[in-house]
Amino acid sequence: MSDYRKTKLIVPVTRRRVLQGAAAAGALGLAGLRPAWAQEPEKPKEMIVRVWGGVWEEAITEGVSKPFTEMTGIAIRNDLTEDNELQPKLWAAVDGGQTPPVHINWDTSTNAAKSALHGAAVDLGDLKGLDVLLPAAKPAGFDGWPMVNAYTYAYVLAYSDAAFPDGAPDSWQVLLDPKYKGRIALYDDGIGFHPVAQVAGGGKVEDIPDNMQPAWDFIAKLKEQAPLLGEDPDFTNWFQQGQIDLACTILSNAREAKMNGIKVSWTVPKEGCKLDTDALWVPKNPAENEVYWAKKYVEYAITAEAQQKWTAKLGLPPVYPGLTPPADLVGDIAYPTKPEDFDRFIRVPTNVLVEHEKEWFEKFNEIMQG
Amino acid sequence: MMDMKATNIPISWRLLDAAEALASRLWPTSMRRFTGWLLLSPAFLLVFVLVAGLVLIAGYSLHELDTSTYRLKADYTLENYADIVAKPTYWKYIGRSLLAALIVTVVTVTLAFPYAYVMVRTRSPLLRKLLLISLFLPFFIGQVVRAYGWLILLGNQGLLNVAFGWIGLGPFNMIANYGAVIVGLVQFMLPFAALLLAPAIVAIHEEMELASESLGANWLRTLWHVTLPMAKPGLIAASVVVFTLTLTDFAMPEILGGGTTDFIANGIYDAFFQLSDKGFGSALSIILVALGSLLVALIFALAGAGTLSFIAEKRK
Numbered sequence: 001m002s003d004y005r006k007t008k009l010i011v012p013v014t015r016r017r018v019l020q021g022a023a024a025a026g027a028l029g030l031a032g033l034r035p036a037w038a039q040e041p042e043k044p045k046e047m048i049v050r051v052w053g054g055v056w057e058e059a060i061t062e063g064v065s066k067p068f069t070e071m072t073g074i075a076i077r078n079d080l081t082e083d084n085e086l087q088p089k090l091w092a093a094v095d096g097g098q099t100p101p102v103h104i105n106w107d108t109s110t111n112a113a114k115s116a117l118h119g120a121a122v123d124l125g126d127l128k129g130l131d132v133l134l135p136a137a138k139p140a141g142f143d144g145w146p147m148v149n150a151y152t153y154a155y156v157l158a159y160s161d162a163a164f165p166d167g168a169p170d171s172w173q174v175l176l177d178p179k180y181k182g183r184i185a186l187y188d189d190g191i192g193f194h195p196v197a198q199v200a201g202g203g204k205v206e207d208i209p210d211n212m213q214p215a216w217d218f219i220a221k222l223k224e225q226a227p228l229l230g231e232d233p234d235f236t237n238w239f240q241q242g243q244i245d246l247a248c249t250i251l252s253n254a255r256e257a258k259m260n261g262i263k264v265s266w267t268v269p270k271e272g273c274k275l276d277t278d279a280l281w282v283p284k285n286p287a288e289n290e291v292y293w294a295k296k297y298v299e300y301a302i303t304a305e306a307q308q309k310w311t312a313k314l315g316l317p318p319v320y321p322g323l324t325p326p327a328d329l330v331g332d333i334a335y336p337t338k339p340e341d342f343d344r345f346i347r348v349p350t351n352v353l354v355e356h357e358k359e360w361f362e363k364f365n366e367i368m369q370g
Numbered sequence: 371m372m373d374m375k376a377t378n379i380p381i382s383w384r385l386l387d388a389a390e391a392l393a394s395r396l397w398p399t400s401m402r403r404f405t406g407w408l409l410l411s412p413a414f415l416l417v418f419v420l421v422a423g424l425v426l427i428a429g430y431s432l433h434e435l436d437t438s439t440y441r442l443k444a445d446y447t448l449e450n451y452a453d454i455v456a457k458p459t460y461w462k463y464i465g466r467s468l469l470a471a472l473i474v475t476v477v478t479v480t481l482a483f484p485y486a487y488v489m490v491r492t493r494s495p496l497l498r499k500l501l502l503i504s505l506f507l508p509f510f511i512g513q514v515v516r517a518y519g520w521l522i523l524l525g526n527q528g529l530l531n532v533a534f535g536w537i538g539l540g541p542f543n544m545i546a547n548y549g550a551v552i553v554g555l556v557q558f559m560l561p562f563a564a565l566l567l568a569p570a571i572v573a574i575h576e577e578m579e580l581a582s583e584s585l586g587a588n589w590l591r592t593l594w595h596v597t598l599p600m601a602k603p604g605l606i607a608a609s610v611v612v613f614t615l616t617l618t619d620f621a622m623p624e625i626l627g628g629g630t631t632d633f634i635a636n637g638i639y640d641a642f643f644q645l646s647d648k649g650f651g652s653a654l655s656i657i658l659v660a661l662g663s664l665l666v667a668l669i670f671a672l673a674g675a676g677t678l679s680f681i682a683e684k685r686k
Contacts, residue, residue, distance in 0.1 A: 084643040091440075114646060118440040182543050188629040189644050228546050229629020241525045243545075355437055358645045365640065366459040368630050 041289035046075040047103040047297065053080050054232070055256040055314065060106065063310025064301045071300075074293055083107050087115065090283050094120040100283040103294040109149050110353040112279040113139060116146035117354065122282040122291055124148055127299040136277055137302070137319035141351035147281035148302055151316045154273045154345060155192030156266040156334045158235075158254035163245035168267035172200040175246060181225050185238055185247040188229035190219070190364035191357075192274050193248045195346045197222075199271040205346055209356040212363075219367050229368060239264050251334045255315040268333045268344055275336075275345035277319075424659065431652035435645075442649050450653035460637060460654070464661070466548070467633040471616040474555045478612050479605060481556070482563035486604075487597075489564070490571045505561050513558055517625035520554050521545055546628025554622040559615060563608040570604020571597075606673050613669075614662050634658045 049065065051057045057078055065076035079086070079102050086101065093100040100120075105112070115121050116139070124130075125145040130137070137149045159169060163180075175184050186193055194215055195208055203214025228234070228244060232253050238244040239262050247254075254266040280301055282294045300306050307320040315329050317336060329335040336342045397408070433442035434449050454460045489501040508516065523529050524544040534540035544550060574597060582592040598605070620635040632640075634654065641651030 082643070084646075087646060088642060088648065114440045117438065182546075189640070226546075226630070237521075241521075241527050243526045358435075358437065358647065361640070361644055362457075362459070365632075366457065369459050369462050369632055 041292045043072060043074050043293060044103075044287075044290050046077055047290065047294060048077050048079050048101070049104045049106060049297070050079045050081060050083065050086055050102045051106050052083070052232070054236075055252055059310050059313035063308075063313055064297070064306045067306065067309075068297055068300050072293070072296070076297075083111055087111060090115065091118055091120055094118075094284050097285065099286050102283065103286060103290055104297050105281050105283060106150075107147070107279055107281060109139065109147065109277040109279045109350050110357055112147040112281045113141070113350050113354045115281065115283075116142060120283055121146035122284055122295070124282065124295060124298055127295060127302070129299060129302050132321070133302060133319045134321055139279065140349050141354075147279040148298060149277035149279045149319055150301060150307075151311045151314065151318050152275055152277050152336075153314075153316045154251050154268065154275050154334050154336075155196070155248050156251050156254060156273055157269050158239075158247045158249050158257075158264055158266045160239065160242075160245040161263040161265055164265075168265065169246075169269065170267075171269045172196055172271050174269075175225060175227075176221055178225075180245055182228075183243070183245045184222075184225055185228045185230060185235055185244045185249070186222075187248070188231065189361040190368075191361075192250070192276070193219075194360045194364065195274045195348050196248070196271060199346065208348060209352055209360075212360070216363060216367065219364060223367055223370065227368075236260075236262070252314045252316060255328075266334055272344050272346045273334070275342070275347045277350075424656075427652040427655050429652075430648050431656050433649045435647045435649055440646055450650045451657075453650065454653060454657065460634075463632055463634045463637045464657075466631065467617050467635075468661075470548075470552060470555065470619075470633065471613045473552055474559060474616045475609050475613045477552075477556050478559045478563045479567075479608050482560055482567055482608060483601070483605075485560070486564045486567035486571055490568055491576070505564055508558075508561050513621045514625065516558060517554055517622055520550065520557075520626055524550060524553075545626055546630070548627070548631045550626040551623050551631055554626045555616055555619060558622065559612045562615065563612050566608040566611060567601065567604040570601045570607070573603075574600045603674070606669070610666055610669055614666060617662055617665075618658065 049060070051060050057080070061076075061078065065078075068074070069076055081089075081101075083105075086105070090100050090102070090105065092098075105115070107115070112121070123144040123146060127145070127148070130145065130148070133148075136152055139145065139147050139149060157169065157172065157174075163183075174180070190197075194212070195205065197218040198208055198212060198215035199205060201214035201216075201218030203211065207214075228238060230238070232249070235244075235247050235249050235253055236257050239247070239257055251266060254264055257264050280298045282291060282298065284291075286294070301310065302320065304320050304323060307318040308323045311318040311323070312326045315326055315335065317325075325332075325335055325337060333344075336345065397405070430442065431450055432446045432448070433444070434447055435441075436443045485501065485505075489498055489505070492498050492501075511519075521528070525531070526541045526543070528544075530544065531541040534542065578596055578600065579592050582596045583589070587595065617633075618635055619633060620639060623631055623633045623636055624639075627636075635658070638651050638654045638658065641647050641654055645651075
């Protein structure tokens with residue numbers, strides 16, 4: 001039986017209570033349940049989790065938050081503030097000794113690592129179930145577990161079916177085809193694209209981050225194609241409006257658009273796609289009982305049950321091994337399950353991203369704003 | 371003489387008496403000479419908060435980011451400012467913002483003047499009401515919603531391109547460019563400009579225009595030599611407000627610019643939230659405040675403060 005079914009029994013001891021307790025224990029024993037006398041901290045009425053919107057919010061709500069609430073009675077409220085916008089507020093709260101605005105932050109692993117370096121994260125090394133997870137779950141470059149990576153995801157090449165009736169383009173070079181001028185989209189800081197541009201520009205993955213010139217040369221050529229730069233909701237809007245034919249976007253967004261009737265597909269071109277992870281972490285400073293239950297939330301999120309539902313809805317490979325992929329993604333090139341599947345993806349260590357992402361974003365901006 | 375029994379005293383008088391009694395208790399007669407300062411205190415508080423915030427930001431701007439801890443380094447330095455000066459991207463942000471501010475000011479004031487003029491001078495109460503309502507209605511819809519409205523109108527499958535399609539033209543790429551940002555900003559700023567011009571036009575007696583016409587000037591000469599010069603205070607006020615609001619705008623370039631026509635405000639946002647660099651973002655903010663303040667001070671020095679000074683100009 002799950003630990004989350006234990007009930008709190010911290011009450012004043014009187015003769016009446018002892019008799020009532022004994023009767024309750026007898027009743028529970030008859031029902032075949034184990035009475036719980038464990039001194040767990042008081043449960044908060046509510047906890048706040050920062051989430052991304054759309055399919056991301058639906059996935060974590062159905063897969064993690066609702067079952068957690070059913071098991072513990074703690075209501076979960078979603079905070080839709082963008083991860084980048086919440087970060088300075090979290091850091092300011094932690095630095096100022098104040099209660100942070102969220103109990104659990106669902107964040108990119110890179111951002112989570114920055115927060116860990118800042119000293120804002122609670123160590124999660126005592127959570128149950130960490131040892132059964134895939135190696136990708138452990139944050140690289142840290143002694144403990146300031147965060148837990150929850151799943152992997154790829155920045156795929158999404159394309160409009162109408163623009164590619166003969167099938168998927170096989171190379172990122174398609175972005176330079178003059179036919180698609182003004183009809184391609186990237187994230188506004190180039191996230192997910194820099195390592196891919198490195199290879200597409202004739203460079204090597206091994207040269208990241210020491211020599212990124214091939215990436216900048218490729219992006220400079222791409223600038224001539226007048227790409228649209230935006231965020232997740234913009235991509236869906238642009239595909240829907242027929243504004244774009246190609247985009248470098250996360251698999252979940254392309255899949256969600258397809259499931260909503262937009263005629264879009266995706267591929268992993270021969271140069272590869274960047275593979276990354278997202279993480280859950282708990283900010284410091286809430287009351288002790290809230291930190292305890294926030295950690296329990298994360299502990300639940302990495303169980304097989306939660307991982308199956310949550311990541312299936314997102315269409316992303318979980319860090320819990322041996323789970324069943326969603327039916328529509330079985331054999332999908334962008335959903336790696338076997339070790340050899342991962343060979344066609346480009347992985348940049350989190351510590352390299354943390355150290356260099358700022359200069360990559362600035363360089364990308366410099367080229368695109370020119 | 372009126373019978374002033376207690377039962378005859380109106381309720382409104384009683385309430386006012388009670389309010390006066392309470393005020394006398396809270397603010398006794400000995401403090402009356404400070405009443406002016408009391409009324410000014412909320413404004414002082416607001417200005418103090420603004421100044422305190424600017425001082426904090428100026429302080430942050432003198433520290434670089436340490437990427438091993440993502441905290442600002444303890445040493446004071448001008449490196450953030452040196453970085454801004456050295457990187458062409460930020461000159462582009464500044465140039466783009468200034469040019470947009472200039473274009474939007476000229477276009478908006480040119481369009482707003484006839485609107486405000488008709489609204490003030492029309493004999494028809496219905497037309498005046500219609501123009502006033504049309505002016506205020508956009509304020510009920512935020513800037514972000516209006517920007518998305520332009521996306522729907524100007525998008526590849528938007529209303530305009532659909533109309534062009536009916537006559538065998540297009541589709542044309544009308545968003546995600548500088549032009550779209552300018553159009554969005556002009557539409558947003560129009561009500562501000564019209565509202566600032568209207569009082570200046572009200573202050574021009576109609577008899578002045580009639581006198582000019584009676585002396586043989588046609589409407590164009592009257593407009594150029596009489597109406598416009600007398601509306602100068604309103605023109606200055608409208609120009610200053612539109613210029614500064616455009617210079618500091620975030621939403622229109624963000625939504626209509628396609629990510630490649632950022633203004634300074636977008637650069638500041640990216641510095642704080644994308645690059646997690648509070649020091650760099652603060653330096654950009656100080657530069658924006660300094661630039662805006664300098665330009666407004668220059669305009670006031672050359673042309674006066676217009677209706678923003680709340681002082682009637684002496685007729686020469």
